[in-house]
Amino acid sequence: MLIGIDDTDSPAGMCTTYLGAVLARRLIHDHMRVREARLVRLNPNVTFKTRGNAAIALDVEGDPEQGFALACAIVEELADFSCGKTNPGVVVAEKRPDPAFYQRAVTDFCEIDEAVAVLEAAGARYRGWKNRRGLVGATAAVSSVFPDTTYEILAYRDPARWGTSREVDRESLFAAEEATFPHTWDTVDVANRVVVCVPHTPDPVLFGIRGESPAWVMAARSLILSEKPAFEQIWVTNQGTDAHLLSGTCGSLREGLSYRVRGVVINRPVTGAGGHVSLAIRDNRADVRCMAYEPTKNFRDIVRALVPGDEIVAVGSYKKGSINLEKMCLVSPARDLRTQAPLCTTCSKRMTSAGKSKGFKCRKCGAHAMEPEVLETPRMLTAGWYEVPPTARRHLSKPLCRGAPEL
DSSP, X not given: OEEEEEOOOBTTBXXXXXXXXXXXXXXXXXXXXXXXXXXXXXXXXXXXXXXXXXXXXXXXXXXXXHHHHHHHHHHHHHSOTTSTTOOOEEEEESSOOOHHHHHHHHHSOOOHHHHHHHHHHHTOEEEEOTTOTHHHHHHHHHHOOOSSOEEEEEXXXXXXXXXXXXXXXXXXXXXXXXXXXXXXEOSEETTTTEEOSSXXXXXXXXXXXXXXXXXXXXXXXXXXXXXXXSEEEEXXXXXXXXXXXXXXXXXXXXXXOEEXXXXXXXXXXXXXXXXXXXXXXXXXSOEEEEEEOGGGXXXXXXXXXXXXXXXXXXXXXXXXXXXEEEEEEEEEOOOEEEEEOOBXXXXXXXXXXXXXXXOEEOTTTXXXXXSOEEEEEOOOOOSEEEEOOGGGOOTTSOOGGGOOOOO
């Protein structure tokens, strides 16, 4: 059977993966075999998510009625029902529901009624609490099929320590990154000297290490010095796979969806208030604005180095009329050309404009010239992929250490 759970946490505490890991141990205690624990990230732009929009699924060998009863009981025991945005859902399916539902949930938006229809068609057991929105994520989790998989080991804190400062040795995290990268990633942000894998919210997670296999995440985990965890769980995930991305064009983007969009830069990037960088790209349909926000740190310098005529692939979520960049590819660099008024060959003084379509005129001697002086600046930016630093990376965004995406 497949057991799916979603929407049990809140900004103030709890974690659906913790609840799932506890359930896995209770299932084992009741003589059921847990074949796989799966962490399923869904559309990161869903506005009603409690935190990271993750659901869990357990692949279990055992009695479905007993599994359903245990899952419902643990939700009632541990879910944070005090939060208005927490609306848990539990699903137990004896066969996998239509995987198309997962695909929509990770790239688009799904409604509760749609989830219920999928569950009814699969003959699944299900229960929702409050407005039952958690049924969407729970259904997506049990219907998920991953063309690409990564892994994460999550260490969980003793409940007595929840809400207190985490004791994790900073230098051991950097040592783990150095020893295991690129087979693990996003443990720390080396360039900005920031720890990434230790959360700051008052939830049960102590730290999490992401990587390409259980062996590699365990290798990194073995180097980390910390307070003693209550227990640990390795999850199979769709994190770091770009599962949320769709192919799009500038004139056909929908709010809240994430895209790869190819276009030509039409203006020099502008740094605005707060250090946010904006530019526009154009394809044969329309223009669209792209944004590199301040939290993307050094990535903004890459964006600032773009020039009009550069052909790029912009990757990110479309929100409020902009593609919020997660990464980009400079496909075909343009020449960086600028024009200025020419020098007068007689006076060696810079000419000024003589008016629209009238060329240039020397104020001193009256000489005329029709063409401006063209200056070319050598490009420091080369063709290839560029990404935001780990501290700004979304859960689903595929890091370049896993290989460059296909164009």
